[in-house]
Amino acid sequence: MSNLTEIKETIEKKHDELRPQFEKGGKFEKMYPLFEAQDTFMLTPPDTTKGLTHVRDAVDLKRVMFTVVVALLPCLMWGIFNAGHMYYHDSGMDDVGMFMKIIRGMMIVMPIIITSYAVGGFWEVLFAIVRKHEINEGFLVTGMLFPLTLPPTIPLWQVAVGISFGVVVGKEVFGGTGFNILNPALTARAYLFFAHAPYMTGNVWSKFKMDADTVVDGYTGATPLGMGAAWGNEAKDVVAELANQGHTFWTMFRGLEPGSIGETAAIPILLGAAILIVSGVGSWRIMAGGVAGLIGTAILMNLLPSGESLSAAGEPVIRTTWSQIPFTYHLVMGSFLFGIVFMATDPVSAASTNTGKWIYGVLIGVVTVLVRVTNPGFPEGVMLAILFMNVMAPIIDYYVVQGHIKKRNAHLRKFSYAKG
Amino acid sequence: MSAEITIKQGMDLPMEGAPGSQVRDVRPQGPISVYPSEYKKLKFKVLVAEGDKVKRGGAIARRKDLTDFLVRSPVAGTVKAIILGDRRSLKEIVIEPDGTDEQESFPSFAADQLVKAGRQDILDVVISSGLLACIHERPFDNMANPAHTPKSIFVNGMATAPFRPDAAVLLQGKEAEFQAGLNALTTLSDGPVHLNVSSDLKGSSTALTQAQNVQVNYFAGPHPSGNTSTHIHYLDPILPGDVVWTLRVSDVIRIGSLLTTGVFPNTQRILVTGEGVKSEARGYADVLTGTALSDIFQGVLEDGDQRVVRGDLLAGETVNPAEDGVYLYDQGFIAIPEDRERILLGWYAPTKDQFSAHKVVPSAWLKDKLFSFGTSTRGSKRAMVLTGIYDPYVALDILVDPLSRACIAGETEDAVAMGILESVPEDFALCTFICPSKTDFGTIIADALAAIEQEGI
Numbered sequence A: 001m002s003n004l005t006e007i008k009e010t011i012e013k014k015h016d017e018l019r020p021q022f023e024k025g026g027k028f029e030k031m032y033p034l035f036e037a038q039d040t041f042m043l044t045p046p047d048t049t050k051g052l053t054h055v056r057d058a059v060d061l062k063r064v065m066f067t068v069v070v071a072l073l074p075c076l077m078w079g080i081f082n083a084g085h086m087y088y089h090d091s092g093m094d095d096v097g098m099f100m101k102i103i104r105g106m107m108i109v110m111p112i113i114i115t116s117y118a119v120g121g122f123w124e125v126l127f128a129i130v131r132k133h134e135i136n137e138g139f140l141v142t143g144m145l146f147p148l149t150l151p152p153t154i155p156l157w158q159v160a161v162g163i164s165f166g167v168v169v170g171k172e173v174f175g176g177t178g179f180n181i182l183n184p185a186l187t188a189r190a191y192l193f194f195a196h197a198p199y200m201t202g203n204v205w206s207k208f209k210m211d212a213d214t215v216v217d218g219y220t221g222a223t224p225l226g227m228g229a230a231w232g233n234e235a236k237d238v239v240a241e242l243a244n245q246g247h248t249f250w251t252m253f254r255g256l257e258p259g260s261i262g263e264t265a266a267i268p269i270l271l272g273a274a275i276l277i278v279s280g281v282g283s284w285r286i287m288a289g290g291v292a293g294l295i296g297t298a299i300l301m302n303l304l305p306s307g308e309s310l311s312a313a314g315e316p317v318i319r320t321t322w323s324q325i326p327f328t329y330h331l332v333m334g335s336f337l338f339g340i341v342f343m344a345t346d347p348v349s350a351a352s353t354n355t356g357k358w359i360y361g362v363l364i365g366v367v368t369v370l371v372r373v374t375n376p377g378f379p380e381g382v383m384l385a386i387l388f389m390n391v392m393a394p395i396i397d398y399y400v401v402q403g404h405i406k407k408r409n410a411h412l413r414k415f416s417y418a419k420g
Numbered sequence B: 001m002s003a004e005i006t007i008k009q010g011m012d013l014p015m016e017g018a019p020g021s022q023v024r025d026v027r028p029q030g031p032i033s034v035y036p037s038e039y040k041k042l043k044f045k046v047l048v049a050e051g052d053k054v055k056r057g058g059a060i061a062r063r064k065d066l067t068d069f070l071v072r073s074p075v076a077g078t079v080k081a082i083i084l085g086d087r088r089s090l091k092e093i094v095i096e097p098d099g100t101d102e103q104e105s106f107p108s109f110a111a112d113q114l115v116k117a118g119r120q121d122i123l124d125v126v127i128s129s130g131l132l133a134c135i136h137e138r139p140f141d142n143m144a145n146p147a148h149t150p151k152s153i154f155v156n157g158m159a160t161a162p163f164r165p166d167a168a169v170l171l172q173g174k175e176a177e178f179q180a181g182l183n184a185l186t187t188l189s190d191g192p193v194h195l196n197v198s199s200d201l202k203g204s205s206t207a208l209t210q211a212q213n214v215q216v217n218y219f220a221g222p223h224p225s226g227n228t229s230t231h232i233h234y235l236d237p238i239l240p241g242d243v244v245w246t247l248r249v250s251d252v253i254r255i256g257s258l259l260t261t262g263v264f265p266n267t268q269r270i271l272v273t274g275e276g277v278k279s280e281a282r283g284y285a286d287v288l289t290g291t292a293l294s295d296i297f298q299g300v301l302e303d304g305d306q307r308v309v310r311g312d313l314l315a316g317e318t319v320n321p322a323e324d325g326v327y328l329y330d331q332g333f334i335a336i337p338e339d340r341e342r343i344l345l346g347w348y349a350p351t352k353d354q355f356s357a358h359k360v361v362p363s364a365w366l367k368d369k370l371f372s373f374g375t376s377t378r379g380s381k382r383a384m385v386l387t388g389i390y391d392p393y394v395a396l397d398i399l400v401d402p403l404s405r406a407c408i409a410g411e412t413e414d415a416v417a418m419g420i421l422e423s424v425p426e427d428f429a430l431c432t433f434i435c436p437s438k439t440d441f442g443t444i445i446a447d448a449l450a451a452i453e454q455e456g457i
Helices: A002-022 A028-041 A061-090 A098-131 A138-148 A156-168 A184-195 A223-231 A238-246 A249-254 A266-278 A284-302 A329-331 A336-343 A354-373 A382-413 B111-118 B119-127 B167-171 B177-186 B228-235 B249-261 B293-297 B400-408 B412-418 B425-434 B440-456
Strands: A307-310 A316-319 B005-006 B023-025 B033-034 B044-046 B059-063 B070-072 B077-084 B090-097 B137-138 B152-156 B192-199 B215-220 B242-248 B267-273 B283-288 B306-311 B314-321 B333-336
Touching: A002 B440, A028 A061, A028 A098, A028 B267, A061 A098, A061 A138, A061 A249, A061 A266, A061 B033, A098 A138, A138 A156, A138 A184, A138 A336, A184 A382, A223 A238, A223 A354, A223 B249, A249 A266, A249 A307, A249 A329, A266 A336, A284 A329, A284 A354, A307 B023, A307 B111, A329 A336, A329 A354, A382 B412, B044 B090, B059 B090, B059 B249, B077 B412, B077 B440, B111 B249, B137 B228, B152 B177, B152 B228, B152 B249, B167 B249, B177 B192, B177 B249, B192 B228, B215 B228, B228 B242, B228 B425, B242 B249, B249 B267, B267 B293, B283 B293, B293 B333, B400 B425, B400 B440, B412 B440, B425 B440
Parallel strands: B005 B215, B023 B283, B152 B192, B152 B242, B192 B215, B267 B333
Antiparallel strands: A307 A316, B033 B090, B044 B059, B059 B070, B077 B090, B137 B242, B267 B283, B306 B314, B306 B333
């Protein structure tokens, strides 16, 4: 214990010595945000309350943000294992053992994470210095979220370009954290998706393979959605057809399959969701709304007429089409769970009112299924659904507030007798 | 007709330093001071000069905009100094008591006749005695404007914020004055007088629960169930153009005492407590209005750097216990330690000694534990990030995120539509308390209310 106190006192003394150099008139005045970040990371700030309220809660935004990073760790760990597993699996070396898979996975994934934090961090600090705002801990989340949405084979220069776009155009041009319209991590993702599609779609895992012949859908990395988009409204028994290709509900739930680093398996995502909900950091309203919207729309889509095709004997038979894919598949296919748990819940780009969060979540679920089932251009709709609803969030809030004002006024009118 | 309302929103802070209910007497050691500056936004003209003799209840200053309003001296004595503040505003008048009890006398009424007295007769006494300052007016929480007739009057007999004085202790021995004050209030409004008390008091504190001529309402639930705004919101909300008047138990006692005795009431019972006050001294004190705080806090504060707050910890102002004195409107002073302690990696350390309402902090899982609250901000100021977390802490039908944004953006019309006029800054104190970005909602709301008041609604 006394050791800790000593360390603390040494740090405090050192910081107090250095502080004047970073304050106004000091040699490194411009670097103050960097000093502040380091100072308040090591030690809680010595500030005392001003204004009318003299006491404060022990919570700090750093703790809130870091909780999101903690919630992402199960996904990261699974992503590392899965990348290693796929590497050896596709090379026909399934029996190398867990340890080797994890080591290989780390060799694949860690450079991506490090690049994201380093390059994104550079921009964050640069803007903090130029625009004289504090370095916001929100970047801890963006820097982790973004790589988890990328395929493990992404070139590092792509990671650097993507996170730069996300931080600068997605956030800093609007004034920094708290002012951005779109989720910065998803903005970065979308930028790479549209500007550098070949690295994100198609044969993303071929680098790992001895024989590169299976086409994997890049955005989700989950073949089922790619197949679905290719089938369109062709009449085949979709569930059976997927099973033929090796995709059942449980394989997709388990997530030992190609895909972006963080999103293939459901269990680590649900673990993250539990952390976010129990700690109150992520909005359960958005998550519940998203799942409800997805299930509802999927069931509606199931009601569309089935298709007809010829049996082997040449007889016409009724068969299900892609729109009849059950909602349970929609839940685990692609990156819906990851998106609704970690991306949609970004409080800055989501609706800010609690009623608005429900609407926002539901509509993300709705748009996701609509894109998946009715849009031939994109197999997966989660990213587009969330970005679209990010843009719509202020409008949702506007109508929620107007509705609230109406309700208030109606309530107040009941008391107006007192005015005589 | 009595209402019973249970509030679900809000939170009681599990704070160490709660007072006992003993009452001590504090005698002023030196001169006492009258502070016209306690009435913010108002301007005063001084009526005495240094060396003048004044009686207890004698006029020493008058309001410039309402010349019938006279500031009265609580004691008989000699004017020792007249101290001006910023822009030559009248800050403080120091009076050296001469030990006599020469009194100015005011018209008096029999307690049971007060209900039948004329509104203007009572108002005249209340205004000229300076006790109009005990009646506040919503919206904006200013001193009541006697030109307005309030649609109803709210008397707050509750204390849920840490630490406000317990109405039952304030009332000990003052039951008759309290009832007389309530009687007088009934003449001031065409609507009802609401006396709002805690549901816990049912069957006890008869001065409150059996009060006559008023409507007794019961409120249950955590803080802010005891805030006046909450009571108004549920019982008779403020519509545009409406005016209600608000008082606290101590205000009613004082007005009742003046109207029944005709003597200027110069003592008040205040609460002195908090973790910065030695545990044996945490309690109530009967003091002369204008007593120097140094007399009250002598030997009472714990060692170390203590912050003394006028009011309560969620909505109070910092005072200097060596220089300031007791205002007429005061009902308590709380001391807590100034906490500049820096904690190694405190932003993620599993703290269990600092209270939090957020489940991300381990201490939030501890039940029934009292915490020490210092003045530390417990974190650094950041942009507002989390949304929708504030509404469960406001008992008014207000969406905090959109309202605070409208206020910051200067959209006063939107803010009015969203219900800001129902509130005062203290209603958002718990939002300030729990904000992870350390946003000060009280100041945001106060600035917006000031702008609205200036522009006119």
